[in-house]
Amino acid sequence: MSTKKIDLVLLIDDNEVTNYYNSDLVRSLGIAHDVRSFTDPVHGLEFLTAQLAPGGSGWILLLCDIRMPGYTGFDLLTELEDRDLAETPRLVVCLLTSSNMVRDREELVKFPEVKAFLQKPLDRTLLDGLLAFFP
Amino acid sequence: MKDQRSRTLERQVRKHVPPELIPVLQAFLESVERSYGHYEQDRRLLMRAMEISSEELNAANARLQDNNEFLAGLHYGVSHDLKNQAINVNGMISMLRRDIGADRDRLLTTLTFLEKAGAQFERTVRDVLLVSHTEMHPHRSDLVPAGALRQMAEVDLGFRITGARAQLHWAIDDEAQLWPQEPFRTALSNLLSNGIKYHHPGRTPELWVTMRATACARDLCVRDNGRGIDLDRDGEKLFRMFERLSSGRDQEGSGVGLFVLKKLIKRAGGTITLDSTPDTGTTVHISIPR
Numbered sequence: 001m002s003t004k005k006i007d008l009v010l011l012i013d014d015n016e017v018t019n020y021y022n023s024d025l026v027r028s029l030g031i032a033h034d035v036r037s038f039t040d041p042v043h044g045l046e047f048l049t050a051q052l053a054p055g056g057s058g059w060i061l062l063l064c065d066i067r068m069p070g071y072t073g074f075d076l077l078t079e080l081e082d083r084d085l086a087e088t089p090r091l092v093v094c095l096l097t098s099s100n101m102v103r104d105r106e107e108l109v110k111f112p113e114v115k116a117f118l119q120k121p122l123d124r125t126l127l128d129g130l131l132a133f134f135p
Numbered sequence: 136m137k138d139q140r141s142r143t144l145e146r147q148v149r150k151h152v153p154p155e156l157i158p159v160l161q162a163f164l165e166s167v168e169r170s171y172g173h174y175e176q177d178r179r180l181l182m183r184a185m186e187i188s189s190e191e192l193n194a195a196n197a198r199l200q201d202n203n204e205f206l207a208g209l210h211y212g213v214s215h216d217l218k219n220q221a222i223n224v225n226g227m228i229s230m231l232r233r234d235i236g237a238d239r240d241r242l243l244t245t246l247t248f249l250e251k252a253g254a255q256f257e258r259t260v261r262d263v264l265l266v267s268h269t270e271m272h273p274h275r276s277d278l279v280p281a282g283a284l285r286q287m288a289e290v291d292l293g294f295r296i297t298g299a300r301a302q303l304h305w306a307i308d309d310e311a312q313l314w315p316q317e318p319f320r321t322a323l324s325n326l327l328s329n330g331i332k333y334h335h336p337g338r339t340p341e342l343w344v345t346m347r348a349t350a351c352a353r354d355l356c357v358r359d360n361g362r363g364i365d366l367d368r369d370g371e372k373l374f375r376m377f378e379r380l381s382s383g384r385d386q387e388g389s390g391v392g393l394f395v396l397k398k399l400i401k402r403a404g405g406t407i408t409l410d411s412t413p414d415t416g417t418t419v420h421i422s423i424p425r
Contacts, residue, residue, distance in 0.1 A: 017252045021226035067215055069379035099215035121222045
């Protein structure tokens with residue numbers, strides 16, 4: 001497998017089994033130095049905000065679920081935009097969902113920072129494809 | 136009584152029309168009048184028929200819209216929750232297979248997650264079945280005394296009430312009055328378990344249940360001192376299928392409770408309203424006409 005191109009993979013999904021599987025997959029492929037996962041999107045957002053603080057460095061891949069109770073992936077992206085962090089060059093934003101809802105695809109237009117809209121399950125091929133976004 | 140205009144008309148007719156034609160003309164006018172009468176009657180019938188068919192059309196339209204929403208919700212539940220959980224079960228199995236020779240702790244962790252995935256899967260299947268069962272089956276109209284509804288609720292929720300050290304306060308105006316079983320049993324089990332599940336972390340869960348039977352309706356009110364709901368933010372999501380407002384592993388269920396309840400109440404011709412203040416509690420009123 002390739003060298004570690006990504007410094008941090010951040011997984012946000014309300015389902016802990018999904019996080020367990022995806023973390024393990026990312027680790028086993030050896031593409032990232034660090035993998036963190038959050039079932040609470042608000043905690044995930046705070047963690048990401050801290051990572052993106054001025055003066056920080058390192059490439060970050062955010063893989064975020066869309067449909068979560070109380071707080072959707074789109075809510076999280078909106079908040080990220082409000083904090084002027086969505087366009088941070090060293091951040092690659094991807095949405096990961098199990099439902100291919102037209103509604104969600106239409107919503108995507110509002111979030112140009114989303115580099116990929118992926119269908120679960122996450123796998124090696126999808127992650128290989130995402131590596132193209134990193135130098 | 137003839138007015139000025141028709142008298143003038145008559146004079147002119149008599150002046151210009153030969154007398155032998157007058158009876159013919161009269162007969163002709165009478166026949167026109169009769170057909171006009173028929174026409175008026177037909178027109179009224181037609182208008183009424185159109186009104187009825189447009190009422191029917193509206194009703195059919197509303198039913199179709201309901202059905203569409205139902206199907207969209209069910210599709211979401213199946214395509215999102217169920218698919219997600221199937222993916223998770225498969226994921227855990229593939230990890231177990233890969234790690235079969237790994238250390239015991241790692242295998243046990245994955246097994247624990249497999250169990251979780253399996254349990255979530257089962258719960259969603261159960262909820263999907265409950266929703267479609269509610270949709271497909273005609274509503275039952277059997278009646279039970281108010282006191283029996285209270286007993287059923289206490290039995291249904293017994294372990295949860297004691298588990299959460301919740302306090303229930305019942306106010307039933309007449310235990311012998313008959314109430315429709317299906318909607319109210321579902322309402323009690325649903326609202327009480329919600330009140331316990333979403334209790335306020337800082338205080339003992341307390342629930343006040345009021346059941347009042349009047350000449351024209353059965354009114355149930357369930358009030359709790361739980362964490363409450365921000366209705367401005369989440370109000371419209373409340374009665375949607377497969378919608379949960381808060382996350383956390385203590386929240387079981389995939390979000391069909393209030394959806395099914397509303398369906399049952401609507402079907403019985405009743406209404407449900409919910410009022411809530413964050414950090415203070417939630418009050419739900421249900422009224423079903425007799």
